[in-house]
Each structure stands twice: as C-alpha cells, then as structure tokens.
Amino acid sequence: MVLSVYNFDLDSVLKEIENIGAKRVLLQFPEGLKQYAIPIVESLRRSSDAIFFISMDPCYGGCDVALDDGLRLKADLIVHFGHTEFLTDSKPPIPIIYIPVLSNLPLNGLISKLLEKIRGYSKIGLLASVQHVHMLETLQHILEEHGFEVHIGSLCGRVKFRGQILGCDVCSALQVASKVDVFIVLSGGDFHALGVALSTGKPVLVLDPFRNEVRDISKLVKRTLSLRWHYISIAREASVFGILIGIKPGQFKLEAALKAADLIISHGKKYYLFTVRDFSENMLIPFKNVDVFVSAACPRIAIDNAPFHGKPVITLTELFIALSGNLDPTSLRRILYDPY
Ligand code: SF4
Incomplete structure (x- = not known):
C-alpha cells in the first residue's frame, strides 16, 4: 500500500496474520508514520477479521517493541513498522514482524547538488537509514559512472541491509571507513549522519530527499x-x-x-x-x-x-x-x- 511517499508492505502483514491465525494484532509506528495508522487499519480490516490495536506511545527504534502492551492485550502478533529487527531474543513472548517502510522519494533532483558537494573527493562511502536503503545501489551506479570509487559495507551488527545504519549502530560505516574520503548518508534529518561522523571522524554529507538538499554537518x-x-x-x-x-x-x-x-x-x-x-x-x-x-x-x-x-x-x-x-x-x- 502506498501512502504519501511511503510503501507499506501490508501483504506480508496479512500473510503473517494468516500463518499464525492471529486474532489480536498490536501495531506500532514511529512518530513520522503514526499519521498513516488509521488508513492502514482500514486496509487490513478489509482482508482480516483480527482486532487491531494501534500503540500511541513514542517509538524511536527497533529496540522499542511494545512487548508489555502486547502481553496485557493478549495480542497474538506485534507488527512493528518502520524499523528492522533489533531484539536478539530468538523466542520473544509474542511473535513480532518488522515491516521496514521504504520511501519512494526520487533522487533525480539531488544528484547535481551532490556532485557539486563531493568535488575534490574520489572515494565515497554510501550509507542510508532503512527508509532509503533500497536506493543505495542506484546511487552507487550513478557515482561510479561519474568516476568515483564507491564503498558500501556488508551486513554486520544489527543492520539487515547492506549500507544500513541505525542511530546506535554504524558498523556499515566502520567497515569501510579506512577506504573512503567522505561518507554520504541518505536520510531525512541529521541524526544518523551525526553518529557516522562521531564514530569515524570522516566528513559526512546528508543527502536528504525530504528537504531536497545536500547538507554538510561539520558544524554540528x-x-x-x-x-x-x-x-x-x-x-x-x-x-x-x-x-x-x-x-x-x-x-x-x-x-x-x-x-x-x-x-x-x-x-x-x-x-x-x-x-x-x-x-x-x-x-x-x-x-x-x-x-x-x-x-x-x-x-x-x-x-x-x-x-x-x-x-x-x-x-x-x-x-x-x-x-x-x-x-x-x-x-x-x-x-x-x-x-x-
Ligand atoms: S538509537 Fe538504537 S537504542 Fe536508540 S532508539 Fe534508535 S534503535 Fe533504539
């Protein structure tokens, strides 16, 4: 289901509900996605008889799964939107499905701005928050066509996609830091990029499709x-x-x-x-x-x-x-x- 600039994979949610025969489902959304909770419940209700609960509490990461609430509600499933799996517990008390929500904002308008900002660098590290991680390969090809050497870290730590970073885990950056002159972080806001800069000591540019700008965060x-x-x-x-x-x-x-x-x-x-x-x-x-x-x-x-x-x-x-x-x-x- 596409809502605004986001793709919500509701087919996977419905499949999981059916697989485990869930009757009560607790839905969690990060702050920026809560506004889509009602249309999502409406859509799920069209294909499922389960009772859906929406968690109103703040949710900032995959670390924050509402297990206590789910147990109190006797939920059969927690659907955690917008983050990837974080908990290491292989048998949580309630099944959890993580649905990363991908942005469909295009990069086209940003490429010329980016090329301007990275003039003088030759080796680039590419990183992204989960919403944009599917665009890293495209960006890699574009930069390689312009003659840059591009590095994307492989899977490590708590990340589930190549080049993904979390606010508390930048292992994808640490893996390639010694090979690059600058990191480009594809994300909204400076939160993820700041973690990369503090952890690597390298210059970091934010490629922000929401604001349609490329930011240098060196002052921050x-x-x-x-x-x-x-x-x-x-x-x-x-x-x-x-x-x-x-x-x-x-x-x-x-x-x-x-x-x-x-x-x-x-x-x-x-x-x-x-x-x-x-x-x-x-x-x-x-x-x-x-x-x-x-x-x-x-x-x-x-x-x-x-x-x-x-x-x-x-x-x-x-x-x-x-x-x-x-x-x-x-x-x-x-x-x-x-x-x-
Ligand atoms: S930075 Fe890590 S621990 Fe902090 S809210 Fe994000 S996922 Fe959770």
Missing part, C-alpha cells in the same frame, strides 16, 4: 564534540553519578549498568540506579544531588538535544574515558557502543 559535529569533551571533563570531577537503565526491551543493559556502577565505586565515587522508559529532559530535574547521569540505555539519549537536558548525560564509553583518564580524541569514536 564540531559543536557536538566540544560538548562531549566538556561533559567528560565535568564527569572526571563529579562525585555522584546517576545511571539510567532502559526498560525498553532492546535498551535493557542491566549488566553494563552494573559494570558502570562498579567502575564508579572503584574510583571512590557514588552512584544511584534509575530506570527509564521514555527519557525526557525534565526527568532529571528532581535529582539535584546527582552531578552527572550516564545512559546505559540508548546512547543517543546522551548525545541528542544534550544542551537541553539541564545536567550532563554521558554515554558508557564517555564514563570509561572520564574515569580511565584516556583522553585520546579517537577514544570517543566508540561513543555509540558499550566499552565492556
């Missing part, structure tokens, strides 16, 4: 890095840490949180453990005695919108850097990953 990267090192220096002097444990299924890293707690104690400092489902800035306000928070949940909690958190929030890697005293700038390239 510089601002982000300077704030990260500022927070690391605050963490070095801090006495009291708050460790955030994510309760969402794919963000639950209790072992890593407890290791962080051990590290904090071993440096003669104090810690408190906090659980969090959907993080928001004002959540930190009541905990005045905590100097620095450490996200053992999604690493992007620490990085994105950081100036608005009111207090420093750092990643597990940044805690490790702060307390180990290894201030080598390249140590921050592991910012998205656990240091243990």
